[in-house]
Amino acid sequence: MTTTIIGYPRIGRHLELKKAVEAYHSQTITAADLNRIAAQIRQQNWQTQAQAGIDWLPVNDFSYEDQVLDTAALFNLIPQRFQQLQLSPLDTYFAMARGTQTATGFLPPLKMATWFNTRYGYFIxxxxxxxxxxxxxTKPFDEFKEAKQLGYHARPTIIGPYTLLKFSRITGTQKISDYIEGFVAAYAQLxxxxxxxxADWLQLDEPALVLAPTKADLALFxxxxxxLLPQKGQLKILLQTAYGDIREAYAQLISQDFDALGLDFVDGQQTEACIQEQGFPDxxxxxxxxxxxxxVWRTNYQTVLNQxxxxxxxxxxLxxxxxxxxxxxxxxxxxxxxxxxxxYLxxxxxxLADLVAINDLLAGRKPALLLVNQQLFNHSRGAENxxxxxxxxxLTSADYHRKSERAVRQQVQQRAVPLPMLPTTTIGSFPQTAADQQRKMAFKQGKLTQAQFQSATHKRMQACLTEQTKLGLDVLVTGEYDRDDMISDFDHQLxxxxxxxxxxxxxxxxYCAQPPIIWGDIAWTHPITVAETAAAQQLTNRPVKxxxxxxxxLVNWAYPREDVPLRVSATQIALAxxxxxxxxxxxxxxxIQIDEPAxxxxxxxxxxxxxxxxxNWAIKVIRLVASRLQSTTxxxxxMCYDHYTDILDVLDQLDADALSLSAKDPTLLDALHDAxxxxxxxxxxxxxxxxxLSTTDTLVTKLQASIKQLGPExxxxxxxxGLKTLPEADALTNLERMVRATKQIREII
Ligand code: MET
Ligand SMILES: [Zn+2]
Incomplete structure (x- = not known):
C-alpha cells in the first residue's frame, strides 16, 4: 500500500520558522533571508518524510502564519483596508496576520477563531x-515546483472552497451564494x-464537513x-476531511466525482460505520x-490492522x-x-514510522514490529496509583453536592465573612513591571537563591496587598507574583x-505552546498555593481569595491519555x-476560585x-472540587476567552457561589436575564x-445595566x-474607577 500524511509541522525543528518570521518583523533579516529559511525548512520536512519511508508527500502544507490565511491571500480575499496599504504581497499577508502601523494608527489584524477542537487558531x-x-x-505552485525539482512525488494540498467559504465572514451586503461563482472560477484556475x-493529484481540505452540515450546507457543497469537478482535466482530486466523521455528507460524497476521499478513523466515531453500511465505491x-x-502516543498496530x-x-x-x-x-x-x-510516545x-510499520505489517514484512508494539498495550504501563x-x-452522588444549597450557603457565608453589596475583587494576577520580570529571570538563571526569591516575592505581594487595600477592593488576591504560567505552575506540582x-x-x-502529557493517574502530593495564600491572609483583615x-x-490543555477516557483524568485532577x-x-x-478559561x-x-x-461529566468534575468545602467557604x-450565551444552563449547574465571566459579548447580559x-x-x-482606560461614568452605566437585568444582590x-497583561498604571487607574463606580452605585440603591 501507499503511505502519506495530510501535513507536517512547519514551525521548524528548532523553531526556525518562528525565529525567522519574528526576525523579519524586527527587521533583522530581509524577505529574501526569510524565504531562504522557509525553503530550508520545507526541504528538511520532505527529506524527513522520504527518509522515514513515506511514499507520497504533501506540499503547500507549509505556511508562515496559517493555511487558511494563505488560501485567502492566494485568492485575493484581502479586505480593502489592507489592499489600500499598497504593500508587497508578503507584507500585505503579514499585515493581515499581525496588524501594522499606518499613518493613522495601528491597523489590527484579522480576527481569529479556534480550528475545530484543537488548540490551533486560524485567521477568519x-x-x-x-x-x-x-x-x-503563486505559493502552492512555487512549492510544488520546489518539491518536484528536489525529486519528490508531491501532492499539493489546499483548503477547499466549501471550508474557505464557510469559515469566511461576510462583512458587506452580499450573501454566500453571491460568492460561489467566483470561488468556482478561481479554484478551476488553480x-x-x-x-x-x-501535478497528478490535488488534495482539497474540506474539514468543515465534520461540523454537522445542514441540508442547505450539503446543497452548497x-x-x-x-x-468545479468537470474542470479537473487530468488532475485527480482527493477530498480530505479531518477532526471527526462526515456522517451527514457521506452518502453525497461517495456519489460525487472525487477520485479519493480522506476520512478520519480516529476522531471519526462513525467513519467505519458509514463505510460498512453504505459501502465505498471501487x-x-x-x-x-x-x-x-x-x-502523542504510539499507534496500536493490532487495532489498526484489524480495522x-x-x-x-x-x-x-494509509x-x-x-x-x-x-x-x-x-x-x-x-x-x-x-x-x-x-x-509509548x-x-x-x-x-511517520508508525505508518510505515503498519504498511510493512500489512504486506507481511517485519512481523517482529508487531510483537514489540503489542508489549506496549498488553501490559500495564506502571503509571497507576x-x-x-x-x-x-x-465516589457517590454526595461527592458532587455541597453540604447545603446555595441560598443557605449565602447566608452563612455572609455571616462568617461579611461583604458589602456589589463586592469588588480581581481575578488573581496583578501587572508585571520590569522589576518583576527581572526578579523571575534572575531566579531562573540562578542569580537569586530560592530563599532570596521568596523573600523578594513576599515583599512584592505585601506591596500589592497594600495597594489593593488603598484601592478599597473587598476581596484581595496575592497578585500571583510567584507564578509563571497558570498551567505549568499546577501540573508540575501534581x-x-x-x-x-x-x-x-x-x-x-x-505563538507556540508546550503542552504537558498526562502519563498516569494524577494525584495531589503536597500543597501548591497554600503557603503563599495563607501568608497573604496573614497580612490583611480583608478576605484573601x-x-x-x-x-x-488542566486536562483540556494537555495531551490526554488514550488508555482511559478524559473524564477519568479530569476527575483525578478534580480530586487533587x-x-x-x-x-x-x-x-x-x-x-476559593478556580480558573477555567478552557x-x-x-x-x-x-x-x-x-x-x-x-x-455530563464536566459539570460533575467541577462540582467535585467544591463538594467537601464548608458551607461558609x-x-x-x-471563565474567559470564550462565548457563553449558548451554555448558560450548564454554567448554572456548576453550583458556584459566584461566576466571573469576561463580558465582551454584548448579548450576554440579556441572555443571563432571559435564562x-x-x-x-x-x-x-x-x-x-x-x-x-474606562471612565467612571461608563463603568457606572455598565453596572446599572447589570443591576437592571440581574438585580443588585x-x-x-x-x-x-487577570491584570498581568496590562501596564501597571492603566490597571490601577481602571481598578480605582471600578471601585469608585461601585461606591457611587451603592449609595443610590
Ligand atoms: C486566563 S485566566 C487567568 C486567571 C489568572 N488567575 C490570572 O488572574 O491571571
Ligand atoms: Zn481569565
Missing part, C-alpha cells in the same frame, strides 16, 4: 462587497495551473463541486486516517487522521524523558504528568484540587453530543487584553481576567 477571511475572488498568488505543472481510493495526528482488514474497500492509502501540525516534531530532541516512557516523526483509582471508585524540553507546537501565528487552575483547563482547596480552607482561606475547548463538534460527550469560578440565571455573576467591567464587580 473576510468577504466584502468589493472582494474580487481571483487566483492572484486546477488548470496544477494540471499544466504536471454539491453546487460548488458539481460546477473506483475511488480511500485515504484512511488511521494514525492519530493530534495525540483495515474489516474494511470492504478495494483501494486504500494516512494520518489530521495534519501532524498539532504534534511536536521529534522525540529525538527530548533527553530527559524517563527511558520506560519513551517507547510518538511525535510527528514517530508517527491505586490510592487514586480506589478513591474514584468510591504527580502523573510528563514534561518535555522542546516539544513545542504552533497555536496561532508564530485562593486561586487555582481548574481541572478542565479538592485536596488543595481543603488545605487552603484549613489554613484560613474562605474564598472550559469549553474540548466540546464535541456536534451540538447533539455536547452533553453525552462532555457536559465561597467557591468561585472564573433566569441563578448563580451570582461578576461580569468583566473592563477588558484586560486592551490598554484602554447577586452581582460581583471585577475585571474580565
Amino acid at each position: 477571511p473576510e468577504l466584502d462587497d468589493s472582494t474580487t475572488i481571483q487566483l492572484t498568488g 486546477f488548470k495551473q496544477f494540471d499544466q505543472l504536471g 454539491r453546487h460548488i463541486y458539481t460546477a 473506483d475511488k481510493i480511500l485515504f484512511a486516517g488511521i494514525v492519530n495526528g493530534r495525540n 483495515l482488514h474489516r474494511l470492504p474497500v478495494k483501494h486504500v492509502v 494516512s494520518t487522521s489530521c495534519s501532524l501540525l498539532h504534534l511536536p516534531i521529534s522525540l529525538k530532541s527530548e533527553t530527559t524523558l524517563p527511558e520506560h516512557v519513551r517507547p 510518538a511525535f510527528a516523526d514517530e508517527k 491505586t490510592r487514586v483509582t480506589e478513591r474514584l471508585q468510591t 504527580s502523573g504528568f510528563l514534561f518535555t524540553e522542546h516539544a513545542w507546537i504552533q497555536t496561532f501565528g508564530t 485562593g486561586v487555582l487552575t481548574g481541572p478542565l483547563t 484540587l479538592q485536596d488543595e482547596a481543603h488545605a487552603l480552607e484549613t489554613n484560613g482561606i474562605h474564598i 472550559f469549553r475547548s474540548q466540546l464535541p463538534l456536534r451540538r447533539t453530543d455536547w452533553y453525552t460527550g462532555y457536559f 465561597r467557591f468561585h469560578i472564573h 433566569h440565571f441563578t448563580t451570582p455573576v461578576g461580569l468583566g467591567m473592563f477588558d484586560t487584553a486592551q490598554f484602554k 447577586h452581582l460581583w464587580v471585577n475585571p474580565d481576567c
Whole structure:
C-alpha cells in the first residue's frame, strides 16, 4: 500500500520558522533571508518524510502564519483596508496576520477563531462587497515546483472552497451564494495551473464537513463541486476531511466525482460505520486516517490492522487522521524523558514510522514490529496509583453536592465573612513591571537563591496587598507574583504528568505552546498555593481569595491519555484540587476560585453530543472540587476567552457561589436575564487584553445595566481576567474607577 500524511509541522525543528518570521518583523533579516529559511525548512520536512519511508508527500502544507490565511491571500480575499496599504504581497499577508502601523494608527489584524477542537487558531477571511475572488498568488505552485525539482512525488494540498467559504465572514451586503461563482472560477484556475505543472493529484481540505452540515450546507457543497469537478482535466482530486466523521455528507460524497476521499478513523466515531453500511465505491481510493495526528502516543498496530482488514474497500492509502501540525516534531530532541516512557510516545516523526510499520505489517514484512508494539498495550504501563483509582471508585452522588444549597450557603457565608453589596475583587494576577520580570529571570538563571526569591516575592505581594487595600477592593488576591504560567505552575506540582524540553507546537501565528502529557493517574502530593495564600491572609483583615487552575483547563490543555477516557483524568485532577482547596480552607482561606478559561475547548463538534460527550461529566468534575468545602467557604469560578450565551444552563449547574465571566459579548447580559440565571455573576467591567482606560461614568452605566437585568444582590464587580497583561498604571487607574463606580452605585440603591 501507499503511505502519506495530510501535513507536517512547519514551525521548524528548532523553531526556525518562528525565529525567522519574528526576525523579519524586527527587521533583522530581509524577505529574501526569510524565504531562504522557509525553503530550508520545507526541504528538511520532505527529506524527513522520504527518509522515514513515506511514499507520497504533501506540499503547500507549509505556511508562515496559517493555511487558511494563505488560501485567502492566494485568492485575493484581502479586505480593502489592507489592499489600500499598497504593500508587497508578503507584507500585505503579514499585515493581515499581525496588524501594522499606518499613518493613522495601528491597523489590527484579522480576527481569529479556534480550528475545530484543537488548540490551533486560524485567521477568519473576510468577504466584502468589493472582494474580487481571483487566483492572484503563486505559493502552492512555487512549492510544488520546489518539491518536484528536489525529486519528490508531491501532492499539493489546499483548503477547499466549501471550508474557505464557510469559515469566511461576510462583512458587506452580499450573501454566500453571491460568492460561489467566483470561488468556482478561481479554484478551476488553480486546477488548470496544477494540471499544466504536471501535478497528478490535488488534495482539497474540506474539514468543515465534520461540523454537522445542514441540508442547505450539503446543497452548497454539491453546487460548488458539481460546477468545479468537470474542470479537473487530468488532475485527480482527493477530498480530505479531518477532526471527526462526515456522517451527514457521506452518502453525497461517495456519489460525487472525487477520485479519493480522506476520512478520519480516529476522531471519526462513525467513519467505519458509514463505510460498512453504505459501502465505498471501487473506483475511488480511500485515504484512511488511521494514525492519530493530534495525540502523542504510539499507534496500536493490532487495532489498526484489524480495522483495515474489516474494511470492504478495494483501494486504500494509509494516512494520518489530521495534519501532524498539532504534534511536536521529534522525540529525538527530548533527553530527559524517563527511558520506560519513551517507547509509548510518538511525535510527528514517530508517527511517520508508525505508518510505515503498519504498511510493512500489512504486506507481511517485519512481523517482529508487531510483537514489540503489542508489549506496549498488553501490559500495564506502571503509571497507576491505586490510592487514586480506589478513591474514584468510591465516589457517590454526595461527592458532587455541597453540604447545603446555595441560598443557605449565602447566608452563612455572609455571616462568617461579611461583604458589602456589589463586592469588588480581581481575578488573581496583578501587572508585571520590569522589576518583576527581572526578579523571575534572575531566579531562573540562578542569580537569586530560592530563599532570596521568596523573600523578594513576599515583599512584592505585601506591596500589592497594600495597594489593593488603598484601592478599597473587598476581596484581595496575592497578585500571583510567584507564578509563571497558570498551567505549568499546577501540573508540575501534581504527580502523573510528563514534561518535555522542546516539544513545542504552533497555536496561532508564530505563538507556540508546550503542552504537558498526562502519563498516569494524577494525584495531589503536597500543597501548591497554600503557603503563599495563607501568608497573604496573614497580612490583611480583608478576605484573601485562593486561586487555582481548574481541572478542565488542566486536562483540556494537555495531551490526554488514550488508555482511559478524559473524564477519568479530569476527575483525578478534580480530586487533587479538592485536596488543595481543603488545605487552603484549613489554613484560613474562605474564598476559593478556580480558573477555567478552557472550559469549553474540548466540546464535541456536534451540538447533539455536547452533553453525552462532555457536559455530563464536566459539570460533575467541577462540582467535585467544591463538594467537601464548608458551607461558609465561597467557591468561585472564573471563565474567559470564550462565548457563553449558548451554555448558560450548564454554567448554572456548576453550583458556584459566584461566576466571573469576561463580558465582551454584548448579548450576554440579556441572555443571563432571559435564562433566569441563578448563580451570582461578576461580569468583566473592563477588558484586560486592551490598554484602554474606562471612565467612571461608563463603568457606572455598565453596572446599572447589570443591576437592571440581574438585580443588585447577586452581582460581583471585577475585571474580565487577570491584570498581568496590562501596564501597571492603566490597571490601577481602571481598578480605582471600578471601585469608585461601585461606591457611587451603592449609595443610590
Ligand atoms: C486566563 S485566566 C487567568 C486567571 C489568572 N488567575 C490570572 O488572574 O491571571
Ligand atoms: Zn481569565
